[in-house]
Structures are given as structure tokens and as C-alpha cells.
Amino acid sequence: xxxxxxxxxxxxxxxxxxxxxxxxxxxxxxxxxxxxxxxxxxxxxxxxxxxxxxxxxxxxxxxxxxxxxxxxxxxxxxxxxxxxxxxxxxxxxxxxxxxxxxxxxxxxxxxxxxxxxxxxxxxxxxxxxxxxxxxxxxxxxxxxxxxxxxxxxxxxxxxxxxxxxxxxxxxxxxxxxxxxxxxxxxxx
Amino acid sequence: xxxxxxxxxxxxxxxxxxxxxxxxxxxxxxxxxxxxxxxxxxxxxxxxxxxxxxxxxxxxxxxxxxxxxxxxxxxxxxxxxxxxxxxxxxxxxxxxxxxxxxxxxxxxxxxxxxxxxxxxxxxxxxxxxxxxxxxxxxxxxxxxxxxxxxxxxxxxxxxxxxxxxxxxxxxxxxxxxxxxxxxxxxxxxxxxxxxxxxxxxxxxxxxxxxxxxxxxxxxxxxxxxxxxxxxxxxxxxxxxxxxxxxxxxxxxxxxxxxxxxxxxxxxxxxxxxxxxxxxxxxxxxxxxxxxxxxxxxxxxxxxxxxxxxxxxxxxxxxxxxxxxxxxxxxxxxxxxxxxxxxxxxxxxxxxxxxxxxxxxxxxxxxxxxxxxxxxxxxxxxxxxxxxxxxxxxxxxxxxxxxxxxxxxxxxxxxxxxxxxxxxxxxxxxxxxxxxxxxxxxxxxxxxxxxxxxxxxxxxxxxxxxxxxxxxxxxxxxxxxxxxxxxxx
Numbered sequence: 119x120x121x122x123x124x125x126x127x128x129x130x131x132x133x134x135x136x137x138x139x140x141x142x143x144x145x146x147x148x149x150x151x152x153x154x155x156x157x158x159x160x161x162x163x164x165x166x167x168x169x170x171x172x173x174x175x176x177x178x179x180x181x182x183x184x185x186x187x188x189x190x191x192x193x194x195x196x197x198x199x200x201x202x203x204x205x206x207x208x209x210x211x212x213x214x215x216x217x218x219x220x221x222x223x224x225x226x227x228x229x230x231x232x233x234x235x236x237x238x239x240x241x242x243x244x245x246x247x248x249x250x251x252x253x254x255x256x257x258x259x260x261x262x263x264x265x266x267x268x269x270x271x272x273x274x275x276x277x278x279x280x281x282x283x284x285x286x287x288x289x290x291x292x293x294x295x296x297x298x299x300x301x302x303x304x305x306x
Numbered sequence: 307x308x309x310x311x312x313x314x315x316x317x318x319x320x321x322x323x324x325x326x327x328x329x330x331x332x333x334x335x336x337x338x339x340x341x342x343x344x345x346x347x348x349x350x351x352x353x354x355x356x357x358x359x360x361x362x363x364x365x366x367x368x369x370x371x372x373x374x375x376x377x378x379x380x381x382x383x384x385x386x387x388x389x390x391x392x393x394x395x396x397x398x399x400x401x402x403x404x405x406x407x408x409x410x411x412x413x414x415x416x417x418x419x420x421x422x423x424x425x426x427x428x429x430x431x432x433x434x435x436x437x438x439x440x441x442x443x444x445x446x447x448x449x450x451x452x453x454x455x456x457x458x459x460x461x462x463x464x465x466x467x468x469x470x471x472x473x474x475x476x477x478x479x480x481x482x483x484x485x486x487x488x489x490x491x492x493x494x495x496x497x498x499x500x501x502x503x504x505x506x507x508x509x510x511x512x513x514x515x516x517x518x519x520x521x522x523x524x525x526x527x528x529x530x531x532x533x534x535x536x537x538x539x540x541x542x543x544x545x546x547x548x549x550x551x552x553x554x555x556x557x558x559x560x561x562x563x564x565x566x567x568x569x570x571x572x573x574x575x576x577x578x579x580x581x582x583x584x585x586x587x588x589x590x591x592x593x594x595x596x597x598x599x600x601x602x603x604x605x606x607x608x609x610x611x612x613x614x615x616x617x618x619x620x621x622x623x624x625x626x627x628x629x630x631x632x633x634x635x636x637x638x639x640x641x642x643x644x645x646x647x648x649x650x651x652x653x654x655x656x657x658x659x660x661x662x663x664x665x666x667x668x669x670x671x672x673x674x675x676x677x678x679x680x681x682x683x684x685x686x687x688x689x690x691x692x693x694x695x696x697x698x699x700x701x702x703x704x705x706x707x708x709x710x711x712x713x714x715x716x717x718x719x720x721x722x723x724x725x726x727x728x729x730x731x732x733x734x735x736x737x738x739x740x741x742x743x744x745x746x747x748x749x750x751x752x753x754x755x756x757x758x759x760x761x762x763x764x765x766x767x768x769x770x771x772x773x774x775x776x777x778x779x780x781x782x783x784x785x786x787x788x789x790x791x792x793x794x
Contacts, residue, residue, distance in 0.1 A: 140773065140774055140792075141794060143710055143711055143792075143794070144710060144794030147710060147794065148794075156657060158660075163672070166713065166714050167711055167712060167713045167714075168685070168711070168712045168713075169710060169711060169712075170684065170687075170688075170708055170709055170710055170711060170712045170791065171676040171678070171687075171688045171702065172684070172687050172688065172702065172704055172708040173707075173708040173709045173710035173711070173712075173791070173793070173794075174710050175702040175704055176704065179702075180676045180678075180688075180702055181675070181676075181698035182698075183675065183676060184657075184661070184673060184674070184675055184693050185673070185674045185675065185676075185690070186664050186668060186672060186673050186674075187668070187672045187673075187674065188668050188672070189668070193667065193668050196667060197664050197667065197668060200660070200663050200664055200667070201660055201664065204656060204659065204660045204663070205656070206656035206657045206659065206660040207657070207660065257773050258773040258774055258775055258793075258794070259773050260739050260740075260769055260770065260771050260772070260773055262739075262740075265740075265767075265769055265775060265793075266794065268773075268794070287794065
């Protein structure tokens with residue numbers, strides 16, 4: 119059976135999407151590697167945890183990443199809007215700590231459409247804006263044979279159905295591979 | 307009106323400059339390497355009183371004076387300092403030139419009365435320079451040559467004006483002659499300038515060349531000598547005055563566009579690029595409004611800079627109107643013209659413009675990038691640098707798998723050197739299914755780091771039944787378990 123995964127990933131361009139779950143960062147890096155271009159990562163300055171360039175360098179070149187540190191969420195959103203509107207970066211990752219309202223979400227969406235670039239908000243679980251195109255829930259899954267297995271669930275989709283895929287990261291090919299679903303042998 | 311020239315000589319310019327920054331109350335000398343020997347280049351008064359002199363070997367000097375303090379000379383810095391002095395001396399007259407490596411020459415014709423006469427002017431110069439810690443000797447005369455002679459060889463009170471015939475009583479060396487010529491003249495018994503001027507001119511020229519007569523004429527004023535003042539530093543500053551006040555945003559932007567065109571033309575002529583621009587809008591009520599634009603890279607393209615001003619101009623309160631616009635490049639950098647090439651990665655300036663826009667909102671140093679660093683310590687394997695002041699350089703080398711997220715170490719329960727079977731972290735319970743490790747990382751003893759006081763660390767990658775893949779470490783020297791990162 120042909121997987122419908124390529125229809126959904128990478129998610130629609132020129133829109134803002136959301137990712138949540140324990141492995142939302144992994145999703146962001148995989149998406150950045152897929153889009154091939156510079157990335158702006160907007161976050162608040164107080165975060166103690168860091169993204170580690172040695173860790174995500176298999177996904178994409180850390181030199182193509184810019185980090186913008188705002189004092190509060192308003193500055194982060196303003197920065198993200200500026201970046202999305204300029205179209206100078208292929209992907210803008212926005213780390214959010216509070217859920218944003220419809221107005222802010224819609225402004226980001228309009229900026230992404232104007233600048234023809236993609237945005238990805240990383241939101242806490244359960245939060246999120248209704249204005250986004252899709253929302254992905256990403257969790258790592260234990261697998262006795264491999265240590266990159268993860269489950270990506272599409273939990274909101276404005277233009278399609280909700281699905282879930284088990285994917286793994288292929289380090290040699292530097293791409294996401296969909297694990298085929300277990301199903302019964304076709305009866306002749 | 308006769309010309310009046312002041313010559314200033316700083317006999318200890320280099321050492322005075324050094325001692326201004328770091329006063330030393332002992333014999334002190336600056337040394338310079340000359341043909342394989344360290345020689346004394348400039349001494350302070352105490353060192354001269356000990357019998358040391360310029361040009362002496364440094365080791366000889368130390369043998370004479372064991373408590374001699376010394377430091378290598380910096381002649382480029384001295385030249386720069388002399389230029390600073392020349393700029394300072396413009397407070398007395400507009401016509402200031404350099405005299406060799408340690409002197410200034412000021413044409414004070416028609417300027418002395420502003421300070422209450424020549425004597426007061428010289429007194430003022432001496433007083434200010436003495437307060438700055440500089441030894442200065444000065445001479446004032448009708449010609450540059452005579453002023454030089456009085457500054458270097460004049461006796462008595464330097465601030466006193468010399469009578470015109472006083473130059474005759476100075477030694478011939480005061481004529482700015484070469485050492486060899488002076489010795490030759492002295493051997494003939496010509497010791498003073500009056501002796502020289504008494505001799506027939508033709509014989510002097512035949513014996514010593516035309517230079518002696520030229521210098522004599524210049525000192526006596528029969529031959530003119532010019533003073534070339536230093537050029538003014540370029541000013542990147544333009545202004546637009548309006549007959550009627552303006553208030554609309556589009557009008558202000560149009561005015562800014564005109565100013566930018568002029569300013570960028572100036573910058574282009576000197577191959578410079580602006581790094582910080584300051585737009586000052588003067589309102590009718592004389593209140594100034596300023597917009598500072600800090601650029602992510604040196605730029606001089608008006609079409610690219612103008613849109614960056616939009617946000618700042620939008621926030622301006624025009625009041626009753628704006629009637630003057632100033633635009634200044636307060637920080638400039640050399641920006642040579644570049645070959646257009648398809649192989650150049652940063653030709654597209656959109657990313658730089660974005661950094662500028664964001665930087666003007668959240669601060670230019672808050673837009674950062676990662677640069678690789680040579681360390682096995684995970685949190686020191688990269689450095690974070692402001693993107694506007696660094697270039698992406700260096701390669702990322704990954705010897706082992708590293709987590710994508712790093713936290714400050716968070717302690718968890720655990721005992722013994724092997725990872726616990728169950729762990730609680732951030733109020734979540736995990737069952738460990740597989741643990742890979744240990745990878746031992748030793749602290750860098752040459753750097754003192756609070757976090758690494760607990761000694762070496764054994765890192766484990768732990769995969770849990772619940773899915774999360776965590777990076778734990780165990781510190782054998784101070785037993786304890788910590789979580790430091792999370793894998794994808």
C-alpha cells in the first residue's frame with residue numbers, strides 16, 4: 119500500500135503549523151532539514167534548556183540557524199511575524215509557552231502567506247491556536263531494534279483527515295522514513 | 307602682517323604617553339629593536355638622570371641602572387597620539403601641521419590675540435600639556451625654521467618671545483641639518499648660526515651642498531616654507547532643512563530617501579559602509595527626535611537601507627511638524643567594492659536585512675548563531691555569538707550521538723554506577739528498557755567550571771518504555787545521577 123505520508127509531510131508551505139508533544143523539537147529539526155534553507159528560531163530569553171547544535175547537525179547545518187531571543191512572548195511573536203513576512207528564511211520556528219489567541223495566530227498566518235515561508239509553533243501540550251493549518255503531536259516510541267522510532271500524529275488538519283504514522287530517522291539518507299503499517303496478508 | 311609660527315617639541319613623547327596610562331615612579335625606558343639589538347628609544351627624567359641616553363643598548367642600560375623598568379615601544383601608537391595632539395592644538399589656530407615624529411607646528415598668525423597675546427597663549431599651551439603629563443618645549447618666531455630652532459635649542463624661559471636676532475646665538479645644529487654636516491661645520495670652527503651667516507654663501511654651497519643655505523634662509527625668513535595642515539577626517543553627516551514643516555510619514559520617508567542618497571554617495575566615494583545610522587528629526591518646537599538604526603552588516607545601498615527606517619519613522623511624534631532632518635553615519639566600516647559572482651553565498655542581503663529589522667526590535671546582540679568550539683564538554687562544544695558580528699565558520703564534527711536538547715543537570719534518584727531500572731524525572735515515571743554507555747567525559751582542568759566540580763562524568767543514553775530517550779550521567783567521584791539532555 120502506498121503511504122499517504124508525502125501528501126502531509128512536509129506540511130503545506132506558506133502556512134503556519136504547530137507541533138506539540140515530547141518530541142516536537144525533533145519534528146522541527148526534521149522539517150528544517152526537509153525545507154533546505156535558513157531557519158530562524160525565536161524563543162524567550164529565560165529558557166534554561168538549550169537546543170544543542172551537535173545534536174541536530176545530522177538534520178541540517180547549524181550554520182544556517184539563527185536564534186532570536188525575545189524578552190517576552192509578544193517580542194517573540196513580533197520577531198516571528200517579521201521573519202515570516204520578509205521571506206528571507208525558509209522556516210521560522212516559534213517556541214511558545216502560552217497559547218496564543220486567534221488574532222495572533224491569524225497574523226502569523228497572513229505573514230507567512232505574504233512572505234511565502236513556513237512557520238512552525240512549538241506549543242505546550244493542550245495549548246494551540248485555532249488559526250493554524252495543522253497540528254502535529256510527536257512522541258518517541260520505544261523499539262527494541264532501533265532508537266529513532268517515533269509516532270507523528272496529525273491531531274488537527276484544516277484540509278484533510280487526521281492520521282498517524284510511525285516514522286524513523288535514517289541517518290545515512292538524512293531523511294524521515296515511514297514504517298509500513300502492520301496488516302494482514304491479502305487473501306488471494 | 308608678519309607670520310608667527312609656534313613649534314612644539316615633545317622630547318619624551320613615547321614614554322610620557324606610556325606613563326600617562328601606567329605611572330611608574332622609577333627609571334623607565336621604552337625599548338625598540340634596531341638591527342638585532344634592543345636599544346633605548348625613549349626615557350623618562352629619572353632614567354636620564356641616571357646617565358642613560360637614547361640609543362643605548364638595553365642590556366648596557368640595565369647594567370648601569372639595575373632597577374630600570376622597560377617596555378617595548380609602539381611607534382604606530384605614538385604617531386596616532388601625535389595626531390590626537392594635532393587635533394587638540396586646533397583649539398589655538400586652524401593651521402596645525404606635524405613636525406617630524408615628535409613635534410607640532412602651529413601657524414598662529416592672527417590668532418594669538420584671541421588668547422591675550424603670544425605669551426599667554428604659550429603659557430596656556432604649557433600649562434595644559436603639563437597637566438596632561440607631557441613634557442613640551444616650545445619656540446615662537448617669524449619662520450618655521452626659527453621656531454623649530456628655539457624649541458629645540460632655545461634656552462631660558464620658553465614662553466618668552468625671542469628677539470629676531472636671537473637665532474644667531476644658537477648652534478648650527480638648530481638649522482635642522484644632518485649630523486654629518488653639523489660635525490663638518492664645527493670642525494671648521496663654525497659653531498653658531500651668526501658665524502655661518504657671516505661666511506660667503508658660495509663657499510658654503512661648494513663645500514656642504516645647497517641644503518645648508520636653504521635651511522639658513524628658511525630660518526631667517528628669506529626663503530618661504532609652508533606648513534601643511536592635516537586633512538580633516540571625513541564626516542558622514544548630511545542635513546536637509548525644509549521651508550515648511552512636514553508631518554506625514556511619507557514626507558519624512560521621502561526626505562530620508564534624499565539624505566540617504568547623499569550619504570551613500572559619500573560612503574561610496576570612500577569605500578566605506580555604515581554600521582550605525584542616526585536620523586535626527588528637529589521639530590518646530592526645537593525638540594529633537596532620534597531614530598537609531600543598527601545594521602547587521604556594513605551597507606551603503608540606499609534602496610536597502612530606506613525600508614529599514616520605516617518602523618522607526620512610524621513611531622515618531624511629529625508634533626507641530628518637522629523642519630530639519632539630520633542623517634549621520636555614527637559608525638562606519640571599510641566596505642570595499644566587490645566582484646559580483648554567482649559563487650558568493652551572501653550576495654542576497656535579505657537575511658542581513660532581516661537581522662537588522664529584528665535586531666532593532668529586540669537588540670542586535672539577541673540575534674545569535676551557533677559556532678563550533680573545540681571541546682568534549684557538551685555545553686562547551688559550541689559558542690553562541692551575535693549573528694551581526696560573526697560569520698558562520700568552522701565545521702561541525704560529531705564523534706558520537708548527542709542529544710538535541712540540553713538542560714542544566716537535573717538530579718534523579720539512583721544508586722551505583724549502572725543506570726537505574728526505574729527513574730522519576732519531572733514528575734514522570736520511566737522504565738528503562740535499554741541503556742547505552744558509559745561514555746566518560748573528564749572536566750577540563752584548565753578552566754574552572756562550577757558545574758564540573760563533581761569530577762568526571764559517565765554518560766548513558768537511556769531508552770525508556772514510555773518512549774523518551776534521555777541522556778543521563780553518573781558522577782563516580784561524588785555518586786549521583788543526573789539528567790542532562792533528551793534525544794530525538
